[in-house]
Amino acid sequence: MRRTSLALLFLLLNACQRSPVGQEAASAPTGGAASRLERAAIESGAIADPAKVSPVGLFQRSHEAGRDALCVVPGRDGALRFGLEAVFGEEPACRGQGAARRAGDKLILSFKGGDRCIIVAQYDGDQVALPGVVDLACADLCEGRGSLEGVSFPRIASDAAAALRARDRSGDPLCAAQ
Template sequence: MKQTALLGLSALLLLSCREQEAERPSIDAANPIERAAREANLVEDPDSSPPTGLYERRHISGRDALCIVPQGLGGYRFGMIASFGTELMCQGQGTATQNGTRLKLVFSDIQCEIEAVYDGRSVRMPGTVPAGCAEICGPRASLSGVAVSRVGWSEDEAMTLQSRREADRGQPLCQR
């Protein structure tokens, strides 16, 4: 019984550390080495790097992807797919706003608002997302902890991400 309790506590502590790590900005602007790396363009500066583009991560269960395109002053549209095999996935669209290392994703037509971490080269979802986000996912699928890296920096590249849902298969998720 004690071993089970200790294992459960260890798992909770590990999850807590991962959530704190995911929410911590990946760049320390006060660090002189990181400032020099930014000035030399070795490290992206999220404050001066708009999130427009295509992000993805390929894995054994499929491909997670996020497209982001400009919409008005300081706003963006996005589309996202998280794959968990050939049939199981999450897919949604909405609007986004950037505030430094934070990227607020508000999904259309459902109660799902996620504050992701953006470091100029990747976007990471928190380890826990609102319950309403389950509406865009199949059973046993979730956006929790999804992380994608930038593979394209342009609006045209972002527009290559297409819907996998039967009703609108092949349509760009970041439609203009």
């Protein structure tokens, strides 16, 4: 929401300060107005640089059908571990644990288990968003008609302690300590 408001403000200000004809095309960088605004906000310290924000922490959303939670904690040798649960009512739910690694603005989630379920999620520092389509190998993580497709997890805490305190709906640790 904050980025959208800043982008809208920048676009309005930019519209009032038009360059003379012919100079716009020569002076405009290829990133567009929103990316220039975001770079300026990062440089000024108004917002954090998503490339430098660690994914360690707790991401969680409550909704009318339940609660979706994702914890990311440091593992051995600098690796990351995660646990997630997405609840879709009384019965259907998806849950799993595994190893995570960061690749630019992506968080690659490799689930433990028989089938090799790997999900490449979008990560912007404030939220982890799973894609609208996931591999069929990931279907074993879900009960009933549940699916991880399109599930998003907004950040609520940026520390490993909060992530380690997170519990699934049956009271077990979401990210078990190693």
